[in-house]
Amino acid sequence: MRLTRLFLLTTGLLLSLVTALLLHSSWADWRHVDASELGLAAMQRAYLAMKVAETASAERGPAIPVLNDTEPPDPAKRARLTDFRHATDTALDQALAAVAGLADPASVSARAQLEQARTELARARVEVDRVAALPHAERSAPGRRLTRAPIDQMFAVIDTVLGAVTTQSAAAEAVYPELAMPLVGARYAAELREYAGRLGSQFTTPLATQLPLERGDEREIAVLTGRIEQLRKLISLQARVSRASAPLQAAIATMEARYFGVGLPLVRELTERGQSGQPYGLDSAAFVGRYVPPMKSIVELRDTLFAAARDDATARVAAVRRDMAINATLGLAVLCIELTVFLLIRHRVLLPLLRGTRGMNAIMDGRDLPSDHLPPVTREDEIGDMQRAVAALRDATLRRRALEAEREQLIGQLRVASDTDFLTGLPNRRAFAEQAARLLAQGRRHGWPLALLVFDLDHFKRINDQHGHPAGDAVLRAVAELARCQVRQGELLARYGGEEFIILAIDCRPAEAALLAERLREALADNPVVLPGDVRLQVTASFGLACTEARALLDLDSLYREADRALYRAKAEGRNRVCRSEPAARLDAG
Numbered sequence: 009m010r011l012t013r014l015f016l017l018t019t020g021l022l023l024s025l026v027t028a029l030l031l032h033s034s035w036a037d038w039r040h041v042d043a044s045e046l047g048l049a050a051m052q053r054a055y056l057a058m059k060v061a062e063t064a065s066a067e068r069g070p071a072i073p074v075l076n077d078t079e080p081p082d083p084a085k086r087a088r089l090t091d092f093r094h095a096t097d098t099a100l101d102q103a104l105a106a107v108a109g110l111a112d113p114a115s116v117s118a119r120a121q122l123e124q125a126r127t128e129l130a131r132a133r134v135e136v137d138r139v140a141a142l143p144h145a146e147r148s149a150p151g152r153r154l155t156r157a158p159i160d161q162m163f164a165v166i167d168t169v170l171g172a173v174t175t176q177s178a179a180a181e182a183v184y185p186e187l188a189m190p191l192v193g194a195r196y197a198a199e200l201r202e203y204a205g206r207l208g209s210q211f212t213t214p215l216a217t218q219l220p221l222e223r224g225d226e227r228e229i230a231v232l233t234g235r236i237e238q239l240r241k242l243i244s245l246q247a248r249v250s251r252a253s254a255p256l257q258a259a260i261a262t263m264e265a266r267y268f269g270v271g272l273p274l275v276r277e278l279t280e281r282g283q284s285g286q287p288y289g290l291d292s293a294a295f296v297g298r299y300v301p302p303m304k305s306i307v308e309l310r311d312t313l314f315a316a317a318r319d320d321a322t323a324r325v326a327a328v329r330r331d332m333a334i335n336a337t338l339g340l341a342v343l344c345i346e347l348t349v350f351l352l353i354r355h356r357v358l359l360p361l362l363r364g365t366r367g368m369n370a371i372m373d374g375r376d377l378p379s380d381h382l383p384p385v386t387r388e389d390e391i392g393d394m395q396r397a398v399a400a401l402r403d404a405t406l407r408r409r410a411l412e413a414e415r416e417q418l419i420g421q422l423r424v425a426s427d428t429d430f431l432t433g434l435p436n437r438r439a440f441a442e443q444a445a446r447l448l449a450q451g452r453r454h455g456w457p458l459a460l461l462v463f464d465l466d467h468f469k470r471i472n473d474q475h476g477h478p479a480g481d482a483v484l485r486a487v488a489e490l491a492r493c494q495v496r497q498g499e500l501l502a503r504y505g506g507e508e509f510i511i512l513a514i515d516c517r518p519a520e521a522a523l524l525a526e527r528l529r530e531a532l533a534d535n536p537v538v539l540p541g542d543v544r545l546q547v548t549a550s551f552g553l554a555c556t557e558a559r560a561l562l563d564l565d566s567l568y569r570e571a572d573r574a575l576y577r578a579k580a581e582g583r584n585r586v587c588r589s590e591p592a593a594r595l596d597a598g
């Protein structure tokens with residue numbers, strides 16, 4: 009597998025894993041936060057239900073004077089009852105609104121209990137109003153206890169509401185088991201407040217009538233007192249076990265001092281008086297004035313316990329949220345770092361590696377590699393070393409190629425120089441032999457006739473002797489130029505040596521060759537060579553011509569010998585003429 013593909017695969021796998029881990033941990037954190045918030049909300053709903061119990065319990069206070077009211081009824085007592093009822097209704101509405109629309113089992117159960125409490129409360133109130141509307145004599149008839157029944161119905165309401173408190177409190181404890189002490193303690197305090205209220209209620213009628221306690225009252229007082237002491241012990245035990253905080257200990261101490269130090273002893277004293285038939289020494293209003301205020305210390309303890317639980321839970325929710333934020337931030341940071349590392353490796357390692365490889369391949373394939381294909385090497389790491397190595401290889405290759413090109417050029421120049429006569433620029437004898445062989449082969453293939461024309465300047469030695477060697481050179485160059493102008497396609501002109509020139513013409517019949525030789529001879533004879541100093545030299549040449557069929561020819565040497573012999577004859581016969589070897593005819597220059 010290629011490195012880039014492997015890298016992509018592993019990076020993709022790592023990114024997927026980290027993302028999955030991040031999602032999983034975020035999901036778990038979110039669930040934790042959600043559960044913590046639900047627990048806190050359940051706690052707050054439990055508190056709202058406690059407030060319902062508190063207000064419904066308090067409603068009994070103004071209900072008893074109304075039930076025991078004399079004629080004509082006191083509107084102030086009824087107005088006070090109406091205010092307390094309104095407070096209970098408000099607390100009940102708030103508690104029901106808090107559980108409205110919730111589908112969790114605890115909330116559904118609490119809603120049912122609160123709805124039931126509302127129904128029971130409505131019935132109890134109807135009963136209170138019905139009994140209160142009876143004539144006073146009938147209500148206060150000894151032994152009938154008519155005013156007792158509505159109050160008992162109101163007790164039942166509190167029991168139902170405390171059920172809702174327990175349901176919601178248990179839901180909160182399930183989320184925060186470590187907060188069981190303050191939550192259970194708050195429930196105990198709420199119950200304690202209720203039983204303390206009930207205990208006080210036992211004395212309202214005896215104090216209003218100033219009659220001794222009946223046996224049923226005594227029993228009820230004993231049961232309630234026992235329950236109150238039991239709750240007191242439970243609360244102090246919980247506080248000891250859980251090492252209660254200073255504010256909580258202060259609230260317990262206040263309750264001990266106020267309710268158990270003032271309220272309960274008052275009840276005990278009145279009980280003793282009621283049992284022994286002694287006068288109570290105070291009426292029901294005075295009793296309420298002395299007994300009810302100490303009960304507030306129980307409510308304060310309840311609120312202190314609840315506040316401790318709620319504050320702790322709120323802090324835990326904040327901590328869980330903070331943990332979730334930290335986890336998510338760390339996870340995202342890991343993801344970002346991984347992505348950055350991926351991009352860094354890709355840009356700083358893989359891509360330079362690929363470019364380097366491509367560069368080396370281009371060098372190996374001999375393709376052009378301009379220097380701007382490779383970025384300037386500024387890096388000092390291993391990749392920089394590799395890039396410098398590639399650049400060095402490229403430079404060496406470019407240098408080698410330049411040397412090769414120079415060498416090829418030199419070889420070409422040498423080849424041209426070795427094939428060319430330096431004086432006239434015509435092909436030399438060697439080049440003539442090469443090119444003539446190719447023309448001969450071509451002539452053979454096509455079955456063409458051939459003609460070989462050799463010409464030699466007449467008395468050239470004299471020119472050298474009379475005008476100097478440079479003048480001779482100039483004459484040779486002029487003759488070469490003139491001959492070059494006369495030859496056509498398929499005619500090969502060369503300097504054969506000294507002042508001798510040669511022309512091989514293919515696809516050329518003897519008559520055409522004779523015309524060529526004659527044309528050349530005339531051109532030389534008619535065009536004097538002009539030397540520096542305006543010296544005009546009349547130059548002539550003698551021509552030897554040999555013709556044949558290309559296919560009949562074995563090699564050019566034999567044809568040359570024939571032409572040379574014809575030239576010799578032209579010299580011998582007086583120069584400035586053309587002699588043909590075959591047939592042995594003589595073409596006079598005329």
Ligand SMILES: Nc1nc2c(ncn2[C@@H]2O[C@H](COP(=O)(O)OP(=O)(O)OP(=O)(O)O)[C@@H](O)[C@H]2O)c(=O)[nH]1
Pocket residue numbers: 431464465466467468469470472476477478479480481484505506507579
């Ligand atoms: N200036 C010059 N002279 C050359 C060159 N090559 C040969 N020669 C001269 O050409 C002359 C040839 O002389 P000869 O062979 O006697 O022939 P000729 O004087 O032309 O007499 P015929 O051929 O019999 O007409 C010699 O003097 C050579 O030195 C050359 O490249 N430049």
